[in-house]
Amino acid sequence: MRFWALEALTKADLDLERLTVALPTIDPSTVPVHAASRRFRLFWAKGISAVAMPWGVYVHPDRLKQPAADVGRLMVHELAHIDQWRRLGAIAWFRSYVGDYMRGRRKGLGHHGAYRAVGLEREARDVAARLGG
Numbered sequence: 001m002r003f004w005a006l007e008a009l010t011k012a013d014l015d016l017e018r019l020t021v022a023l024p025t026i027d028p029s030t031v032p033v034h035a036a037s038r039r040f041r042l043f044w045a046k047g048i049s050a051v052a053m054p055w056g057v058y059v060h061p062d063r064l065k066q067p068a069a070d071v072g073r074l075m076v077h078e079l080a081h082i083d084q085w086r087r088l089g090a091i092a093w094f095r096s097y098v099g100d101y102m103r104g105r106r107k108g109l110g111h112h113g114a115y116r117a118v119g120l121e122r123e124a125r126d127v128a129a130r131l132g133g
């Protein structure tokens, strides 16, 4: 199963002009969304519902069955990660992400807490909250 991110945003009735302003490197009509295979999901941490790669978004098939508004919000979050990749480059993105995560763990946060505290995750959550209705 594959479709374009634009489809999920349109079904959720999201404001595409605001998305373009918030995520200037993203054209959602060119970002493919895939239902993530069981084999790919073996590598995902527990509780992960989607993964953004520089070339597209992989979503747990169960998440794709949720209401359009929820899928739309998830899509904005994942597109924000692709925008970050494009703005920072892969190495700086990983350095920032893993650095924040490890700092959180060293402070005594558990996996989920450290993940929530990652700056790039907070930024993606903020964009999704602002645009996701």
Ligand SMILES: [Zn+2]
Pocket: 077, 081, 121, 124
């Ligand atoms: Zn994220």
